[in-house]
Amino acid sequence: MFFWQDPQFGNKMITLMAALVLVIQILMVSQRWLVTNIRAFGVQSLLLACIAWTIAYFNHAPHIYWVAALTLIFKAGLLPVVLERLVARIEIRQEIEPFVNVPLSVLVAGMLTLLAYVVSESFHRPNEPAGHGLGHNTLAVAIAVFLIGFFMMVNRRKALSQVLGLLCLENGLLLAAISLTYGMPLIVEVGIFFDVLVASLLLAILVYRIRETFDSMDVSRLSRLRG
Amino acid sequence: MTERALALLAQIAIVLFLSPLITGFSRTLKARLQMRRGAGILQPYWDIHKLLRKGMVIPETASWIFSATPYVLFVTTLLAGLLIPTVSAQAPLSLYGGVLAVVYLLALGRFFLALGGLDTGSSFGGLGSSREMTISAIAEPALMLAVFTVALSAGSTNLSVVAQASLGQSWRFLAPQQMLAFAALFIVLIAETGRIPVDNPATHLELTMIHEAMILEYSGPYLALIEWSAAMKQLVLMTLLVNVFFPFGLSIGWSMGTLLSLVLFGLKLLLLAAAVVLVETTNAKMRLFRVPELLAVAFVLSATALISTFLF
Numbered sequence: 001m002f003f004w005q006d007p008q009f010g011n012k013m014i015t016l017m018a019a020l021v022l023v024i025q026i027l028m029v030s031q032r033w034l035v036t037n038i039r040a041f042g043v044q045s046l047l048l049a050c051i052a053w054t055i056a057y058f059n060h061a062p063h064i065y066w067v068a069a070l071t072l073i074f075k076a077g078l079l080p081v082v083l084e085r086l087v088a089r090i091e092i093r094q095e096i097e098p099f100v101n102v103p104l105s106v107l108v109a110g111m112l113t114l115l116a117y118v119v120s121e122s123f124h125r126p127n128e129p130a131g132h133g134l135g136h137n138t139l140a141v142a143i144a145v146f147l148i149g150f151f152m153m154v155n156r157r158k159a160l161s162q163v164l165g166l167l168c169l170e171n172g173l174l175l176a177a178i179s180l181t182y183g184m185p186l187i188v189e190v191g192i193f194f195d196v197l198v199a200s201l202l203l204a205i206l207v208y209r210i211r212e213t214f215d216s217m218d219v220s221r222l223s224r225l226r227g
Numbered sequence: 228m229t230e231r232a233l234a235l236l237a238q239i240a241i242v243l244f245l246s247p248l249i250t251g252f253s254r255t256l257k258a259r260l261q262m263r264r265g266a267g268i269l270q271p272y273w274d275i276h277k278l279l280r281k282g283m284v285i286p287e288t289a290s291w292i293f294s295a296t297p298y299v300l301f302v303t304t305l306l307a308g309l310l311i312p313t314v315s316a317q318a319p320l321s322l323y324g325g326v327l328a329v330v331y332l333l334a335l336g337r338f339f340l341a342l343g344g345l346d347t348g349s350s351f352g353g354l355g356s357s358r359e360m361t362i363s364a365i366a367e368p369a370l371m372l373a374v375f376t377v378a379l380s381a382g383s384t385n386l387s388v389v390a391q392a393s394l395g396q397s398w399r400f401l402a403p404q405q406m407l408a409f410a411a412l413f414i415v416l417i418a419e420t421g422r423i424p425v426d427n428p429a430t431h432l433e434l435t436m437i438h439e440a441m442i443l444e445y446s447g448p449y450l451a452l453i454e455w456s457a458a459m460k461q462l463v464l465m466t467l468l469v470n471v472f473f474p475f476g477l478s479i480g481w482s483m484g485t486l487l488s489l490v491l492f493g494l495k496l497l498l499l500a501a502a503v504v505l506v507e508t509t510n511a512k513m514r515l516f517r518v519p520e521l522l523a524v525a526f527v528l529s530a531t532a533l534i535s536t537f538l539f
Contacts, residue, residue, distance in 0.1 A: 015402070
């Protein structure tokens with residue numbers, strides 16, 4: 001048996017990649033450039049696909065291979081390209097202007113991570129047999145990514161960067177789903193998947209419209225009436 | 228007794244004579260990545276050799292602090308280098324202090340360097356000192372928290388014990404808190420050695436420089452000592468990263484196998500230096516007021532690492 005067939009090794013790789021997902025999420029909060037943010041999202045999705053693939057391989061759950069492939073094609077490939085094109089087409093200013101300044105946002109992200117760890121503590125069963133359940137560490141990362149994604153949505157003015165927040169939030173959900181239950185039934189996964197895909201494509205068009213009508217992507221301007 | 232003296236001498240030689248090589252390597256690699264020929268890898272040695280033979284200009288307004296600074300900086304950095312395991316897991320002076328001693332020896336050197344910058348009364352020196360202190364005030368807690376994460380899992384702040392503990396557990400570096408701590412320490416390494424997103428080591432433009440501004444008044448042998456200490460500080464921090472997180476090939480005592488460890492140690496350092504150079508060539512320098520944002524990321528990463536160690 002090679003060392004990479006050892007389930008222990010698989011578990012460690014999954015936790016490692018989950019930690020990387022968290023690192024990328026925190027970097028996204030701190031990063032001001034929209035394009036870098038989109039690329040970071042692409043890398044995060046790629047890591048998520050790798051996690052899904054590893055879980056599928058070690059738990060002999062063939063339908064998770066589909067999740068991995070879908071994540072790889074749509075979230076790591078298609079969406080970043082579409083969003084980057086959108087950024088290039090509407091020629092917006094490249095910087096994200098958060099409501100809370102960046103160092104404070106990063107601190108908030110750290111607090112949210114702490115909260116996620118505390119919450120996931122209650123899911124931890126130390127006397128569970130090894131190899132069953134991925135441990136609360138991956139779950140904690142998933143909750144943290146979810147919360148930070150939510151915070152990103154609230155914290156940012158521009159519609160496009162809010163879409164990015166939504167996508168991160170969905171990444172957290174997917175990670176939680178595959179790490180807790182080894183994947184929901186495939187049909188549910190596919191449903192959620194296309195839901196998010198269609199939602200983000202629609203939002204991309206909506207962003208373009210907002211920008212056309214208001215000469216800005218700042219959603220706080222939407223509260224003004226226009227005849 | 229003689230064995231320990233030999234180990235001490237060997238480590239002094241490694242810290243003193245390997246450090247300019249790493250500096251030279253990263254400069255040459257950076258030049259090649261920018262499609263320049265660049266100076267040879269050995270250039271820092273020639274620089275130090277030349278500076279040591281030259282005369283000095285000391286400003287009239289300078290007090291004794293100006294003259295003491297290069298010596299204090301040199302000795303503290305060298306001492307810090309002796310507390311860190313380089314090729315052997317047993318650092319020669321590890322009985323005298325752990326990671327706290329390393330961090331505060333470096334801080335003492337930095338304190339004197341900042342005083343030296345202020346001492347001549349030139350405005351650039353003061354500017355450099357205040358900037359250096361601003362950056363290190365945030366970088367230092369991040370460094371401490373990251374190292375404590377590792378020290379917690381080893382059960383000691385003594386770096387030799389930490390290195391030996393991590394030698395025993397293979398794959399431990401895959402643990403997520405190690406990953407977070409490594410990422411934090413990497414950012415701290417870039418900030419503390421004055422690399423590009425934070426400071427440009429090759430700049431002579433007054434508005435942007437930090438380290439260069441502090442040592443603007445130094446010349447001749449004093450400058451040689453300061454440049455040499457900067458190279459040693461870089462070696463110390465890089466060694467901290469590679470040997471605490473990736474302790475492959477550390478030998479337990481000092482024997483013939485140590486030679487192999489030396490080669491492996493060199494390779495690890497070169498890899499890390501290459502990573503730093505890649506970051507340097509692919510990024511633009513940050514505005515000074517953006518630097519605290521980068522360091523806030525390092526701080527949060529290491530705090531998360533420490534917290535997740537407790538919550539396991």
